[in-house]
Amino acid sequence: MMRYKWTFFLSFASLSFVIAQASPDAFAQNVSHVATPQRPTFTSDTSTTAPGTMEIEFGAAATGSSGGFLALPTMIKYTPDVGGGVLHQAEFSLSFDALERNFSGPDTPNRFGRSLLLIVRRPIWAGDRFSLAIAPQALFFLREIDGARVGLTGLVAFSDGPNTVVTNLTWTVATDASTTNPTRKYDVALDYGRALGTSGRFAVFAGVLTEKPSSSAVVVSMSQGLTYRMRPNLVWDVAIAEEGFGAGPSGYKILGGVTVNVGRLR
Numbered sequence: 200m201m202r203y204k205w206t207f208f209l210s211f212a213s214l215s216f217v218i219a220q221a222s223p224d225a226f227a228q229n230v231s232h233v234a235t236p237q238r239p240t241f242t243s244d245t246s247t248t249a250p251g252t253m254e255i256e257f258g259a260a261a262t263g264s265s266g267g268f269l270a271l272p273t274m275i276k277y278t279p280d281v282g283g284g285v286l287h288q289a290e291f292s293l294s295f296d297a298l299e300r301n302f303s304g305p306d307t308p309n310r311f312g313r314s315l316l317l318i319v320r321r322p323i324w325a326g327d328r329f330s331l332a333i334a335p336q337a338l339f340f341l342r343e344i345d346g347a348r349v350g351l352t353g354l355v356a357f358s359d360g361p362n363t364v365v366t367n368l369t370w371t372v373a374t375d376a377s378t379t380n381p382t383r384k385y386d387v388a389l390d391y392g393r394a395l396g397t398s399g400r401f402a403v404f405a406g407v408l409t410e411k412p413s414s415s416a417v418v419v420s421m422s423q424g425l426t427y428r429m430r431p432n433l434v435w436d437v438a439i440a441e442e443g444f445g446a447g448p449s450g451y452k453i454l455g456g457v458t459v460n461v462g463r464l465r
Contacts, residue, residue, distance in 0.1 A: 233431045236458035238274070239424055239438040241388035241408040242365040245322050245332035245356045247290035251280030251463050257297070258436070258456020267302035270312065272456070277464075289321040315339045320354070330356045338371070346375025348384075361394040381412035400428045404438075419444035424454070432460040 232252045237243040239258065248254040256274040261267065276292040296312025320334040334352040350371030357364045369386040376382040390406035405423040412418075424438025435457050443449030 232460040232462060234428075234434050234458045234460045236426065236434045236436065238272070238456055238458065239422070239436050239454040240365070240390045240392075240404055241406045241420070241422060242367045242390040243320065243334065243352070243354060244363075244365045245325065245330040245354050247288050247320060247322060247332075248276045248278040249460065250278045250288065252460055253277045253462070253464055254458065254460045256456065256458045258454060260452055260454045262450055262452050268300070269302070270299045271297040273297045285321075289319055292316075292318045292320065294318070311341075313340060313342050313344070315341065318352075328358050332356075336369075336371070340380070344379050345377060346373055346380055348373055348380065350384075361399065363392045365390045365392075378414065381414045383413040385411045402426045402428075417445050418442075432462075434458045 232249040234254060235244075235246040235248055236256060238256050254276040256272075256276070258272055260270045260272055262269075272294070273296070274292055274294040276290055278288060278290045279286050281287050281289075294316040295314070298309050299312050300309050301307045316336065316338050318334050318336040320332055322330060322332045324331045332354040334354060336350055336352060338348040340347060348371045350369060352367050352369040355366045367386070367388040369384075369388075371384050371386075373380045373382055386408065388406065388408045390404055392402055392404035395401040395403065403423070403425055406421070408420045408422075410418045410420075420440055420442045421444065422438055422440035424436060426434055426436045428434045436455065438454045440452045440454065441450075442452060
């Protein structure tokens with residue numbers, strides 16, 4: 200158990216150091232591009248990365264269920280600097296686990312994640328309080344599961360002062376259905392967040408996720424956490440999620456990470 204905790208801490212600390220060195224401007228005080236974190240909530244909101252800039256989200260996720268599991272979820276996001284048309288404000292993102300480790304046995308190796316998730320998230324309407332976006336997506340399995348999954352997410356966000364409510368409805372289908380890759384899957388996620396204090400640097404959130412694969416019963420998960428906007432382009436987060444309400448294996452997951460806008464690509 201001690202080795203498990205140290206692996207979690209050292210992996211997260213190492214990734215934090217790497218990203219800090221990746222761009223001289225990433226942690227600069229004068230960077231004006233505001234980070235738009237989509238982690239560690241169940242939902243993604245309708246805001247996208249500033250046009251022409253790259254944003255990186257990374258962290259560590261450890262499960263407390265039997266055996267233990269560690270992953271380093273990573274997302275790279277980029278919005279082309281396009282003045283109009285279909286790609287205007289469209290954000291392209293690639294998500295993967297930079298490392299995953301199963302602690303159920305003494306000789307389990309550290310490996311790259313088992314899938315790649317490509318999402319194009321595009322706002323379609325934005326008002327003072329209410330906004331809409333869509334996000335077509337494709338999930339590609341690298342091992343253990345055959346085929347891929349394709350689908351679409353509808354995103355709705357409502358804000359009122361320090362309060363924000365975001366809802367996602369996702370539908371995906373399998374290109375090669377199996378017991379581990381269901382023919383159809385519906386997800387409904389809801390998150391509530393509230394900025395704290397006059398500065399709004401700290402915010403708390405709570406959410407619920409309902410998943411319904413075509414081949415099994417409904418699975419419900421809940422989460423709560425805290426975010427801290429250290430600088431406009433840098434946000435830290437920590438959360439805990441309880442999984443397995445209803446069907447599915449029960450357990451909990453501890454998450455910690457950072458979102459940083461590294462500025463324009465040169």
